Amino acid sequence: MSKIRTFFIIFIGASIGGSMRYLISLFLVSGSGFPWGTLFVNLTGAFFLPLLIHYLYDRYHLSATTVLALTTGLIGSYTTFSTMTADTYYLFASGNMKFLTLYLIATMIGGFLFSLLGNYLAAIRATFYYRHERNQANIEQKKDTDD
Structure with a gap:
């Protein structure tokens, strides 16, 4: 595949x-100054990235280009490290240490936990489909030997 096509x-x-990130930021505006929108997109991105990679790629044998479009393109632009650091600085500069601490813990530990959950669900789904396909093959094989 050409690099130009992959780029597009x-x-x-x-x-x-x-x-999608912009739309979510419109809906999750907080009067308290807590960056709910950034936290939401980063946690859901941490969940969906491994799910997309491990489940969709393994299950449907997606091409490398499709995986790049979903991971680097879609999830990479959906999540935002730079906005997270800007929000962190804003909370620090405003002296809101309670929100700063909560935000950092929720982002770092929450992101890790959501990533684990995404990987776990991908493994469960892949195992389910693997067993289902194996059972279907066994049924077909038994059917062929019975005929």
């Missing part, structure tokens, strides 16, 4: 991911 596929994924 990632570009499309990034456009969708960035637009």
